[in-house]
Amino acid sequence: xxxxxxxxxxxxxxxxxxxxxxxxxxxxxxxxxxxxRQDPGKGLTSLLLIQSSxxxxxxxxxxxxxxxxxxxxxxxxxxxxxxxxxTYLCAVIDAGGTSYGKLxxxxxxxxTVHP
Amino acid sequence: xxxIHQWPATLVQPVGSPLSLECTVEGTSNPNLYWYRQAAGRxxxxxxxxxxxxQISSEVPQNLSASRPQDRQFILSSKKLLLSDSGFYLCAWGxxxxxxxxxxxxxxxxxxx
Numbered sequence: 719x720x721x722x723x724x725x726x727x728x729x730x731x732x733x734x735x736x737x738x739x740x741x742x743x744x745x746x747x748x749x750x751x752x753x754x755r756q757d758p759g760k761g762l763t764s765l766l767l768i769q770s771s772x773x774x775x776x777x778x779x780x781x782x783x784x785x786x787x788x789x790x791x792x793x794x795x796x797x798x799x800x801x802x803x804x805t806y807l808c809a810v811i812d813a814g815g816t817s818y819g820k821l822x823x824x825x826x827x828x829x830t831v832h833p
Numbered sequence: 834x835x836x837i838h839q840w841p842a843t844l845v846q847p848v849g850s851p852l853s854l855e856c857t858v859e860g861t862s863n864p865n866l867y868w869y870r871q872a873a874g875r876x877x878x879x880x881x882x883x884x885x886x887x888q889i890s891s892e893v894p895q896n897l898s899a900s901r902p903q904d905r906q907f908i909l910s911s912k913k914l915l916l917s918d919s920g921f922y923l924c925a926w927g928x929x930x931x932x933x934x935x936x937x938x939x940x941x942x943x944x945x946x
Binding site: 752754759760761762763764767807809818819820821822823824825826 | 839865867869875876877878879882884890892921923925927928929933934935936937938939940942
């Protein structure tokens with residue numbers, strides 16, 4: 719059974735810092751890995767999707783890497799801003815004919831960026 | 834463009850009362866549909882998914898049920914709510930078996946008293 723772990727559980731940084739969020743998964747047979755952002759009381763916003771054949775994806779100040787063989791992904795946020803404060807969730811879709819796009823989520827990293 | 838709607842956004846219900854949460858998707862055909870729950874202090878857990886009308890798969894044993902009466906409509910129900918059913922319920926849709934982004938609704942906050 720796939721398990722996803724995110725470290726750290728919470729992170730507080732001053733504005734302007736570059737930071738790294740970590741995600742690990744136990745079964746490397748995945749279709750893809752997604753990073754989501756969740757603001758308090760809100761739904762999930764997809765940030766980046768990395769296909770299993772890819773090594774990284776970039777969007778603005780965000781860069782996500784994937785090392786499938788070791789079961790790890792990192793989300794790098796450059797020049798953090800207070801508006802980046804949110805919970806960041808990592809999720810994978812297992813490969814295989816019965817996965818049907820089902821996501822397995824980590825517990826999330828709560829990020830606080832203070833001015 | 835595709836959009837996903839969930840309602841109600843917030844619901845407070847007594848123990849033993851029924852439940853109906855609705856999710857609809859616009860701008861796509863034959864999507865895979867999903868219900869996730871986010872309980873306090875816990876991660877997101879997949880409850881049900883559907884790959885077509887009338888096709889429902891349950892991921893965990895529980896007090897809830899799901900139905901898909903139309904291609905782009907997904908309903909989460911309970912006949913008698915328990916305290917443990919409280920949580921934040923998220924509907925999502927996607928296309929295919931796993932190569933695409935999953936898009937989530939805004940969520941429904943259920944409090945059972």
